[in-house]
Amino acid sequence: MNDLSFHITDIANNSLRAEASEVDIDIREEGNRVILSITDNGTGMDEETLARARNPFYTSRTTRKVGLGLPFLFQNAEQTGGSVTIDSELGKGTKVTAVFHSDHIDMPPQGDLAGTMALLITGIPQINFVFHYQTGKGTFSISSMEIKDALGDIPISHSQVMLWVKELIQENITAL
Numbered sequence: 001m002n003d004l005s006f007h008i009t010d011i012a013n014n015s016l017r018a019e020a021s022e023v024d025i026d027i028r029e030e031g032n033r034v035i036l037s038i039t040d041n042g043t044g045m046d047e048e049t050l051a052r053a054r055n056p057f058y059t060s061r062t063t064r065k066v067g068l069g070l071p072f073l074f075q076n077a078e079q080t081g082g083s084v085t086i087d088s089e090l091g092k093g094t095k096v097t098a099v100f101h102s103d104h105i106d107m108p109p110q111g112d113l114a115g116t117m118a119l120l121i122t123g124i125p126q127i128n129f130v131f132h133y134q135t136g137k138g139t140f141s142i143s144s145m146e147i148k149d150a151l152g153d154i155p156i157s158h159s160q161v162m163l164w165v166k167e168l169i170q171e172n173i174t175a176l
Contacts, residue, residue, distance in 0.1 A: 004036060004100075005111030007076070010069035011038045011096055012120055016127065018042025020093065025117070026132040032103040033082070039095040045088040053086055073098055080104035113173060118166035121147060125156045133173055140172035 008025060015023045020042035028035045045053065053070050073096070074084045080101040088094040100107055113133075121129045121144050130143040147165060148156050155161070 003109045003111030004034075005113055005116040007036065007069070007073050007098070008038065008113075008116055009120070011073075012124075012129075014069065015040035015042050015094070016124060018044070018094065020127060022128045022130065023120075024130045024132070027113070027134070028132075029102070029135040032101055034100045034102050034107070035097065036100070037095060037097045039093065041093040044090045044092050044094055045086075046090050050086060050088050070096070076100070076106070076108050079106040114166045114170035117142075117169050118162050121165055122156050122158075122162040131169070133176060135176040137176045140169075140176060142169065142172075 004027070012023055012025070015038070018040060020040035022041050024037075024039040026035075026037040026039075028037075054074055055071070070084075070086070077084045077098045077100050081104055082099040082101050084096065084098045086094065086096050117129070117131050120127075121131075121142075125144065125148075128144045130141070132139060132141045134140075142165075144156065147161070151161065
C-alpha cells in the first residue's frame, strides 16, 4: 500500500465485506496534516476483533491467513509521525481515521483519488459512497445517490458515467 488511494480501496473492500450500505470517505488537509476518515454502517467489530485489527497475522477472511491492509495503514501513518484510530460497534459500523503529517518525507502520495472514487461509486452501485475533500480553499462533496438522481434512467455503472465522475472529481480536487 504505497498511496492513500490503495488504503481507501482496501478499507472500502472491508466495508463491502461488512455488508455496509453507506461508506463515507473524508479527506481533509489541515496545515501540515492530512486526515483520512472512512466510516461505514456495516456489521462493525467486536472488542476482540478490534484489538487484533493491527496484527498482520490476523484476518477475518477465510481465504488467507494474513490481513495486511490495516497494519500497512498504521505503518504508513506512524512513519510520518501520525496515527490511526479505529472505532467500531457491533451492528452499527466502523470508523477508521488516519492522520498523516504531509511535511514528512515518508508521506505517501495521494495516488489516483479521482479514479479510485469513480471506480468505487460506479463499480459498486449497491453502496452509497459519499466523498468529501476539504482544504483551506474549500470543500468538495459528492455521493452515489446524488449521481444516481442526476442520471435518471442511465445506469451508474455505465462506462461513460465512470469517466464523467472521474473527471468531475479530478477537476474539483485540482481546484482545491
